[in-house]
Amino acid sequence: MSTTTSSTTAPATTSAKVVLADYKDVWVFLQRQDGHLSNDSLELLASGRKVADQVGQRLVGLILGNHLRGLSEEAIDYGADLVLVVDDPALRTYHTLRMIDTLEAMILKRKPYAIIFLATEFGRELAARLAYRVNSGLATDNVDFEVQDYFNPKFNEMFPKTMTQVRPDFGSRVAKIWTPRHRPQVATLKPGSFTPLARDPSRRANAKIEKVQLPRPGKAYALTVKELVELPKSNVDLDHASVVIGLGMGILRGADGSPRNPLVAYKLATELKELIERKWGLKTEIGASRGLVMAQVKALEGIITRDHELGQTGTLISPDLYIALGVSGSAPHRAGIRAKKILAVNPDPNAPILLAAQYSVVGDLYDFVPKLIDTLEALPDRA
Secondary structure, X not given: OEEEEEOOOOXXXXXXXXXXXXXXXXXXXXXXXXXXXXXXHHHHHHHHHHHHXXXXXXXXXXXXXXXXXXXXXXXXXXXXXXXXXXXXXXXXXXXXXXXXXXXXXXXXXXXXXXXXXXXXXXXXXXXXXXXXXXXXXXXXXXXXXXXXXXXXXXOOEEEEEEEEEEEEOOOOOEXXXXXXXXXXXXXEEOXXXXXXXOOOHHHHHHOEEEEOOOOOOOOOOOOOOOOOOOOOOOOOOHHHOOEEEEEOHHHHEOOOOXXXXXXXXXHHHHHHHHXXXXXXXXXXXXXXXXXXXXXXXXXXXXXXXXHHEEOOOOEOEOOOEEEEEOOOOOHHHHHOEOOOEEEEEEOOOOOHHHHHOOEEEEXXXXXXXXXXXXXXXXXXXXX
């Protein structure tokens, strides 16, 4: 099912009517990680490339920070036509208002058609503040973008080539959202929704890099960053796993309904994970349903955490194989699983995950997984 929503009402601070034809190019706000563009930024470039091609405009990468050497060329290799770089010591540490001031000044001067951020804690904050500043609408946590002609019956007006923002709605529904009367269209993309384009250094021949001066460099802010403390990184990397093993509330009981120690299920999943990595070299991670994460099972305390959550409310995954153990497969969970193949084990023949799976096993995971491990052990290793 799908629902459609449009944003046509401006805040009380409405400025002069926007001339839509004046706004060109699709912008994406890129972030770095360990000296390179983050993998989800590469996804962002792929999403922006799709929109830019459909509207016949340039894809522009935005990079703000300090000591940004090499990132612009990387953005071009992965699809950007132009990279706007603001490299200034004032942006060495994250300062929300300075970032917003910088982006607002660039938008007012250059008038982009759309600007897309990542649906991360960082990206969501910037997108919301910026949309308010430039008097535009915002659609968050999108999983796709399309370009369509949009007719608004209220105003009896056609808006050609409007970016359609596609996001999960309630359950299995998908919402399509438009902001037809305002520019730029502001959106956030949920990581895991796109596959990065193949890297192509030959793109540099026709692309440009433009350095932009920090606007209002002497502006003082009431907020001052005194210290930057980096939180420890999660040891769960669901985004880049070829195989994900998901655990659900079903691990708490056997097929006959009797209580089972969930720690045994976790140990079986760990044994299966290590076997797959050892024999075939496939990066494998263990995840969990929202129900299991929120249940805060004492036996799994410190083992299954928020970082493990899969689905629409957690991490959207696109592995080659998803092995669902004791997962019922609610609509929000299935909406976040874009695996090429699903192997599901559940004693309930009516569990939704079994209908979504290519390989469905109606049975007890505590019986099935040990047999699966023995079978895989007998197979030859990867040459």
